[in-house]
Amino acid sequence: MSEDAAPNGASLEADLYVRRGSFALTMRFGVAAGEVVAILGPNGAGKSTALRALAGLLPLHRGHVRLDGAVLDDAAAGVRLPPERRPVGLVFQDYLLFPHLSARENVAFGLRARGVGRAAAGARADVALAGVGLADVGDRKPRQLSGGEAQRVALARVLVTEPRLVLLDEPLAALDAGSRLQVRADLRRQLAGFGGATVLVTHDALDAFVLADRLVVLEEGAVVQAGTPTEVARRPRTDYVARLVGLNLYRGVAHGTSVTLDTGAVVASAHHATGRVLVAFPPAAVTVHREQPHGSARNAWPVTVVRQEQHADTVRVWLTGPLDVAADLTPLSVGELRLEPGAEVWAAVKAMETMVYPS
Amino acid sequence: MTRVVLLGTALVLLLSGGISCGGGPSDSSRPGSSANSSVLSGTVTVLAAASLTETFMALGEHFQREHPATRLQFSFAASSELASQIVNGAPADVFAAASSSTMHQVVVAGAVAGKPAVFARNRLQIAVPVDNPGDVTRLADFARRELAIALCAPEVPCGAAAVRALESAGIIPSVDTLEPDVKSALTKVELGEVDAALVYRTDVQAAGGRVTGIDFPQAVEAVNNYPIAVLADAPNPAAGRAFVALVTSSAGRRLLADAGFQQP
Amino acid sequence: MSREPERSAGLPAALVPLAGLALAFLLLPVLGLVVRAPWRSMPEVLSRPDVADALRLSLLCASLASVVCVVLGVPLAWLLARATFRGRSLLRALVTVPLVLPPVVGGVALFTALGRTGIVGRWLDQWFGITLPFTTAGVVVAEAFVAMPFLVISVEGALRGVDRRFEDAAATLGATRWYTFRRVTLPIVAPGVVAGAVLSWARALGEFGATITFAGNFPGTTRTMPVEVYLALQRDPAAAIALSLVLLVVSVGVLAVLRERWLGSRV
Numbered sequence: 001m002s003e004d005a006a007p008n009g010a011s012l013e014a015d016l017y018v019r020r021g022s023f024a025l026t027m028r029f030g031v032a033a034g035e036v037v038a039i040l041g042p043n044g045a046g047k048s049t050a051l052r053a054l055a056g057l058l059p060l061h062r063g064h065v066r067l068d069g070a071v072l073d074d075a076a077a078g079v080r081l082p083p084e085r086r087p088v089g090l091v092f093q094d095y096l097l098f099p100h101l102s103a104r105e106n107v108a109f110g111l112r113a114r115g116v117g118r119a120a121a122g123a124r125a126d127v128a129l130a131g132v133g134l135a136d137v138g139d140r141k142p143r144q145l146s147g148g149e150a151q152r153v154a155l156a157r158v159l160v161t162e163p164r165l166v167l168l169d170e171p172l173a174a175l176d177a178g179s180r181l182q183v184r185a186d187l188r189r190q191l192a193g194f195g196g197a198t199v200l201v202t203h204d205a206l207d208a209f210v211l212a213d214r215l216v217v218l219e220e221g222a223v224v225q226a227g228t229p230t231e232v233a234r235r236p237r238t239d240y241v242a243r244l245v246g247l248n249l250y251r252g253v254a255h256g257t258s259v260t261l262d263t264g265a266v267v268a269s270a271h272h273a274t275g276r277v278l279v280a281f282p283p284a285a286v287t288v289h290r291e292q293p294h295g296s297a298r299n300a301w302p303v304t305v306v307r308q309e310q311h312a313d314t315v316r317v318w319l320t321g322p323l324d325v326a327a328d329l330t331p332l333s334v335g336e337l338r339l340e341p342g343a344e345v346w347a348a349v350k351a352m353e354t355m356v357y358p359s
Numbered sequence: 360m361t362r363v364v365l366l367g368t369a370l371v372l373l374l375s376g377g378i379s380c381g382g383g384p385s386d387s388s389r390p391g392s393s394a395n396s397s398v399l400s401g402t403v404t405v406l407a408a409a410s411l412t413e414t415f416m417a418l419g420e421h422f423q424r425e426h427p428a429t430r431l432q433f434s435f436a437a438s439s440e441l442a443s444q445i446v447n448g449a450p451a452d453v454f455a456a457a458s459s460s461t462m463h464q465v466v467v468a469g470a471v472a473g474k475p476a477v478f479a480r481n482r483l484q485i486a487v488p489v490d491n492p493g494d495v496t497r498l499a500d501f502a503r504r505e506l507a508i509a510l511c512a513p514e515v516p517c518g519a520a521a522v523r524a525l526e527s528a529g530i531i532p533s534v535d536t537l538e539p540d541v542k543s544a545l546t547k548v549e550l551g552e553v554d555a556a557l558v559y560r561t562d563v564q565a566a567g568g569r570v571t572g573i574d575f576p577q578a579v580e581a582v583n584n585y586p587i588a589v590l591a592d593a594p595n596p597a598a599g600r601a602f603v604a605l606v607t608s609s610a611g612r613r614l615l616a617d618a619g620f621q622q623p
Numbered sequence: 624m625s626r627e628p629e630r631s632a633g634l635p636a637a638l639v640p641l642a643g644l645a646l647a648f649l650l651l652p653v654l655g656l657v658v659r660a661p662w663r664s665m666p667e668v669l670s671r672p673d674v675a676d677a678l679r680l681s682l683l684c685a686s687l688a689s690v691v692c693v694v695l696g697v698p699l700a701w702l703l704a705r706a707t708f709r710g711r712s713l714l715r716a717l718v719t720v721p722l723v724l725p726p727v728v729g730g731v732a733l734f735t736a737l738g739r740t741g742i743v744g745r746w747l748d749q750w751f752g753i754t755l756p757f758t759t760a761g762v763v764v765a766e767a768f769v770a771m772p773f774l775v776i777s778v779e780g781a782l783r784g785v786d787r788r789f790e791d792a793a794a795t796l797g798a799t800r801w802y803t804f805r806r807v808t809l810p811i812v813a814p815g816v817v818a819g820a821v822l823s824w825a826r827a828l829g830e831f832g833a834t835i836t837f838a839g840n841f842p843g844t845t846r847t848m849p850v851e852v853y854l855a856l857q858r859d860p861a862a863a864i865a866l867s868l869v870l871l872v873v874s875v876g877v878l879a880v881l882r883e884r885w886l887g888s889r890v
């Protein structure tokens with residue numbers, strides 16, 4: 001798959017090359033009208049740089065940005081539309097609501113800046129606030145708003161200007177775990193009602209999977225993977241993505257239905273393949289046994305328990321041996337197997353459960 | 360409270376009067392201070408009107424030669440400012456003022472030992488910039504409204520003298536600024552910011568060629584006396600008396616005359 | 624709300640005596656004025672028309688001077704805080720020159736620039752017939768010259784403290800730089816501007832050296848309270864103390880009212 005993640009007929013068409021000191025961001029992608037694309041990546045991958053470049057806050061060294069056919073940036077032609085003339089709205093990570101203005105005045109700000117009269121702008125702001133379910137906070141100052149309310153005011157402030165592209169920088173990062181769930185659901189609904197292109201940046205896989213139609217995974221300034229959440233989750237191409245989506249991921253060479261991993265271990269799969277491949281299987285597919293198993297599981301490795309983590313209703317057990325494996329077990333089986341760090345057991349995976357795809 | 364202060368002042372006056380009665384004659388009858396020069400030592404602090412700066416500096420060199428064991432220390436400022444410093448307890452030995460009324464303030468406060476002696480007189484002159492842009496020739500020109508005119512404020516000696524001179528001439532001046540001291544009036548002439556000012560003759564002379572002085576007949580109505588006195592709380596009264604003696608000596612008078620002062 | 628008691632509880636005990644000493648150092652001279660003031664002759668001093676004139680002129684000129692400081696000083700502070708150009712640190716140092724310059728020298732310097740024969744003043748006179756020395760406008764100029772650094776330093780500090788991403792946010796919402804400056808940056812630094820304006824007003828009100836040098840002293844046009852006090856000191860020190868107290872009471876009163884107005888709604 002190429003780095004070009006632009007679908008045909010994209011509303012946003014971006015080819016970004018931005019240098020900041022020793023860091024360089026290279027990124028090509030597109031977003032269709034009504035589509036939500038999440039840029040997913042670890043800290044320092046260049047996600048915010050990409051957003052700032054799209055908003056016009058950072059100059060491109062090379063490349064271009066087009067929105068609905070109009071050129072916003074064209075480094076070669078020396079074109080760079082200033083931020084205030086782009087039909088682009090940016091919701092900052094910490095919202096940056098103007099502290100001296102009420103929620104209504106914050107939302108009305110963009111309209112006032114465009115010359116809309118005070119009364120008209122205030123009325124439209126009230127409508128926008130009602131649209132994000134905050135009809136009654138118009139008179140409050142930002143410091144009197146909860147995190148979730150501030151997030152929605154920030155979104156309303158952007159949407160009221162009717163942008164063609166909305167950029168969201170870590171929209172949920174500033175929230176506590178309690179309000180995240182609700183705000184995430186609200187945000188999803190609000191983005192669904194927005195007709196333009198949306199790009200959101202996050203390092204949280206769940207946010208990306210819930211909110212986005214497509215993911216672009218960014219690592220160290222470069223796109224490493226792009227696709228629908230399902231595609232990315234099924235077939236992670238880097239350790240980062242695999243960890244993010246909770247899959248065991250290995251690299252190796254396939255001969256028919258057998259894959260010899262770079263670590264030397266051999267994994268049997270149900271699919272034929274040849275050449276360099278990636279092998280992935282979910283932790284839930286791994287079973288753990290005191291004795292070497294027999295039967296349908298064709299893959300079994302002697303392993304040692306490294307550590308275990310209690311999750312909501314499963315225990316994730318980290319195992320090491322011919323290969324490192326994460327397994328999700330029920331608390332009952334952990335007890336029955338008397339698992340503890342240092343215990344020597346067998347890990348097994350059915351060939352049917354493994355995914356093999358070219359790397 | 361005013362009454363208490365007055366009572367205190369009266370007491371001090373009485374006391375200082377008593378001292379001056381005892382010590383006065385011996386002071387004035389001892390012009391040849393060189394006789395006891397060998398015993399004079401320590402620091403002598405002299406507070407003097409700003410217009411005396413150049414003359415007193417020259418006299419100071421003379422004094423140091425005669426009394427090498429002493430160290431002479433001058434403080435030059437507006438007389439009235441120095442007077443209030445003395446009244447507020449500034450440690451000094453000698454005070455030389457540019458007007459009798461200023462000296463009177465110090466005398467009333469009981470800060471003077473003996474009777475002040477007038478050692479010089481100074482009279483006013485019209486000071487104009489060298490190019491004389493206002494074409495000022497006489498005191499009557501001070502009434503011309505189009506000119507920028509500086510006088511000293513009436514609160515300070517040169518201002519009081521200016522008022523006397525103008526009143527005697529029957530001239531109502533068109534004043535632009537009332538300067539707090541004579542030097543700042545002179546500075547404004549030097550800078551060409553005013554067309555004319557009334558300052559002391561000695562100040563014009565000290566300014567060298569930077570301003571032009573014009574004599575006027577009414578100046579005789581406005582002559583300032585310069586009194587000098589040893590202070591009651593002088594830390595070094597003997598040396599103070601020696602300095603006063605030098606100022607009032609013939610050598611002192613010669614130097615003062617050179618600077619443009621008149622004999623008392 | 625709950626922050627206040629927390630903060631005072633955390634005050635290191637070692638600071639208390641020093642703070643007390645500082646307070647005594649600042650207030651004792653004022654106490655001295657109050658004790659030595661000729662209370663009996665106060666009504667007579669205060670009823671003198673020249674005192675009322677001087678006080679009125681002082682308040683007028685100090686207020687105009689602080690307006691000049693705000694109008695010119697805020698853009699300068701913005702330049703120093705935001706623009707990047709060679710020699711900016713030198714320029715920043717030069718802005719504080721009126722602070723270190725003896726005020727009388729400041730007055731002479733103003734003559735050389737704006738006086739009748741000054742570099743600029745010459746042309747002001749020839750082309751527009753404007754002469755600043757010995758006029759009320761001259762008082763405002765002298766006071767603004769001395770007071771401007773207080774405003775510039777205060778506002779520059781406030782501007783440096785502003786999260787510049789607020790300006791980015793305004794830009795992405797469609798605001799031009801000018802609109803952003805007026806509606807975002809300026810309101811956010813308003814406390815700094817107010818603090819600077821108050822400081823420069825207070826400095827202008829007490830200004831003596833540059834004023835008397837550049838604007839001179841004439842009742843009703845250029846004789847401000849500090850000049851009045853200085854002249855009174857020559858003649859009648861008790862009256863000078865009375866006048867100083869008047870200036871003190873009026874300025875402290877104005878500052879207290881301003882504080883109430885400005886900070887009352889904030890805290």
